[in-house]
Amino acid sequence: MSVPYVWRTRVYWEDTDGGGVVYYANYLKFLERARTEWLRERGYSQAALAADPGILFMVLGVNVEYRAPARLDDLLAVSVQYVLDGRTAAIFSQQIHRDGIEPQLLVDAQVRVVCVDSKTLRPRRIAEYLQ
Amino acid sequence: MSVPYVWRTRVYWEDTDGGGVVYYANYLKFLERARTEWLRERGYSQAALAADPGILFMVLGVNVEYRAPARLDDLLAVSVQYVLDGRTAAIFSQQIHRDGIEPQLLVDAQVRVVCVDSKTLRPRRIAEYLQ
Amino acid sequence: MSVPYVWRTRVYWEDTDGGGVVYYANYLKFLERARTEWLRERGYSQAALAADPGILFMVLGVNVEYRAPARLDDLLAVSVQYVLDGRTAAIFSQQIHRDGIEPQLLVDAQVRVVCVDSKTLRPRRIAEYLQ
Amino acid sequence: MSVPYVWRTRVYWEDTDGGGVVYYANYLKFLERARTEWLRERGYSQAALAADPGILFMVLGVNVEYRAPARLDDLLAVSVQYVLDGRTAAIFSQQIHRDGIEPQLLVDAQVRVVCVDSKTLRPRRIAEYLQ
Numbered sequence: 001m002s003v004p005y006v007w008r009t010r011v012y013w014e015d016t017d018g019g020g021v022v023y024y025a026n027y028l029k030f031l032e033r034a035r036t037e038w039l040r041e042r043g044y045s046q047a048a049l050a051a052d053p054g055i056l057f058m059v060l061g062v063n064v065e066y067r068a069p070a071r072l073d074d075l076l077a078v079s080v081q082y083v084l085d086g087r088t089a090a091i092f093s094q095q096i097h098r099d100g101i102e103p104q105l106l107v108d109a110q111v112r113v114v115c116v117d118s119k120t121l122r123p124r125r126i127a128e129y130l131q
Numbered sequence: 132m133s134v135p136y137v138w139r140t141r142v143y144w145e146d147t148d149g150g151g152v153v154y155y156a157n158y159l160k161f162l163e164r165a166r167t168e169w170l171r172e173r174g175y176s177q178a179a180l181a182a183d184p185g186i187l188f189m190v191l192g193v194n195v196e197y198r199a200p201a202r203l204d205d206l207l208a209v210s211v212q213y214v215l216d217g218r219t220a221a222i223f224s225q226q227i228h229r230d231g232i233e234p235q236l237l238v239d240a241q242v243r244v245v246c247v248d249s250k251t252l253r254p255r256r257i258a259e260y261l262q
Numbered sequence: 263m264s265v266p267y268v269w270r271t272r273v274y275w276e277d278t279d280g281g282g283v284v285y286y287a288n289y290l291k292f293l294e295r296a297r298t299e300w301l302r303e304r305g306y307s308q309a310a311l312a313a314d315p316g317i318l319f320m321v322l323g324v325n326v327e328y329r330a331p332a333r334l335d336d337l338l339a340v341s342v343q344y345v346l347d348g349r350t351a352a353i354f355s356q357q358i359h360r361d362g363i364e365p366q367l368l369v370d371a372q373v374r375v376v377c378v379d380s381k382t383l384r385p386r387r388i389a390e391y392l393q
Numbered sequence: 394m395s396v397p398y399v400w401r402t403r404v405y406w407e408d409t410d411g412g413g414v415v416y417y418a419n420y421l422k423f424l425e426r427a428r429t430e431w432l433r434e435r436g437y438s439q440a441a442l443a444a445d446p447g448i449l450f451m452v453l454g455v456n457v458e459y460r461a462p463a464r465l466d467d468l469l470a471v472s473v474q475y476v477l478d479g480r481t482a483a484i485f486s487q488q489i490h491r492d493g494i495e496p497q498l499l500v501d502a503q504v505r506v507v508c509v510d511s512k513t514l515r516p517r518r519i520a521e522y523l524q
Contacts, residue, residue: 017144024324025287029287061326143291150449156425164276171335189459204310275410279409280406285407
């Protein structure tokens with residue numbers, strides 16, 4: 001398991017729904033933003049990777065447990081860790097906590113991602129982009 | 132001004148925000164779905180148009196007045212009318228009403244759209260796709 | 263397992279991302295729209311249920327497998343089936359197929375939902391709303 | 394006209410559409426995030442304001458010109474300036490630039506906002522929250 005990376009984001013009106021909490025699909029946006037910023041910190045822009053060497057990361061599956069709801073103005077800490085899953089895929093373990101002195105776990109997720117050729121969509125070796 | 136076309140859609144949880152009403156950006160989704168269905172009724176799929184003859188419709192500007200809020204489960208009637216604006220653009224006049232025996236006007240919008248080449252993004256003649 | 267219900271929806275520009283396919287979080291919107299329409303067919307509006315008898319359905323977890331991508335203009339058939347999971351929860355089994363003569367499975371999902379009091383958020387008996 | 398405030402945000406996959414650029418409705422999310430952060434800098438949380446003194450900001454209208462498209466990974470600088478519009482409303486002038494050595498104007502918008510009572514939705518004096 002890789003060293004954990006943590007990225008922070010806020011909850012805005014756009015994220016909430018009429019129940020007064022974050023809409024269940026929108027947590028997947030927070031998870032993806034954190035994976036993207038984690039890649040960026042390693043020096044990889046996904047727009048650049050798609051052009052050269054011509055690869056994309058595709059999500060194959062997600063497993064999400066909603067433990068407690070996030071609300072408007074909450075500051076969220078989204079973590080990123082991974083293990084390789086064969087030659088072309090990786091499983092990301094990600095948690096979303098409400099940030100603060102006593103962080104509260106809101107979402108616990110596993111996201112399976114495969115590295116593919118941006119033209120042919122055939123699997124490509126993933127390891128070099130995750131180190 | 133063209134003959135008005137009306138298309139109906141529902142308000143789901145995803146469309147509402149923590150204020151209990153539809154989030155202001157999401158009405159623009161309803162407007163676009165209606166323009167897309169209006170084109171489809173004329174026999175034009177945007178995915179097909181992008182491939183052959185290779186054109187896209189790009190929004191240049193919107194002017195939206197929010198008269199009253201839509202809420203969860205509301206059935207909305209979204210109208211589409213247009214006038215040509217030169218050779219390559221059109222101005223769509225669109226209203227969103229809460230449907231029912233006494234429809235209530237919720238949103239009044241003008242949307243300026245230009246027809247462009249899907250490769251070069253240079254303006255192309257629009258009229259033939261709007262008739 | 264309940265009798266399957268199927269609801270159809272289109273893919274619009276708003277649903278796609280820069281990869282040319284539906285963004286992975288947006289399939290969860292399609293799943294929820296289908297659950298909402300399935301409830302509506304049984305005579306239950308969620309806005310009305312929240313007021314009287316004062317209940318909401320909260321998603322506790324999702325498990326989603328992405329088998330093939332949906333694209334702009336695709337007509338999707340979203341299915342809804344459930345089994346009770348104790349007194350207050352249910353597990354929905356939902357598939358998204360690209361509709362057509364030979365439907366293609368795009369997404370396979372399980373969604374665990376609990377019925378709660380809309381004020382206190384304490385669990386409430388779910389069975390009567392699912393029959 | 395108030396002193397300009399500028400807030401930065403990134404373009405993620407969720408913001409783009411199948412045309413490879415940011416979907417036209419999503420710029421309104423960036424505009425709202427910037428207004429929210431501008432209020433936060435002045436010490437106002439909208440969640441707190443809704444509870445005490447019990448006010449909300451409602452958008453009455455938007456006028457948006459799309460000058461050039463934003464793309465995946467772009468860093469955007471979103472500005473906020475306002476003038477009062479009577480006792481209860483304000484007009485925000487907001488621009489979105491692609492950030493960099495030579496910033497490029499992407500979106501030019503005016504957003505008319507009214508301050509209302511969070512219970513009755515009747516207009517309330519706005520000036521004190523904007524200073």
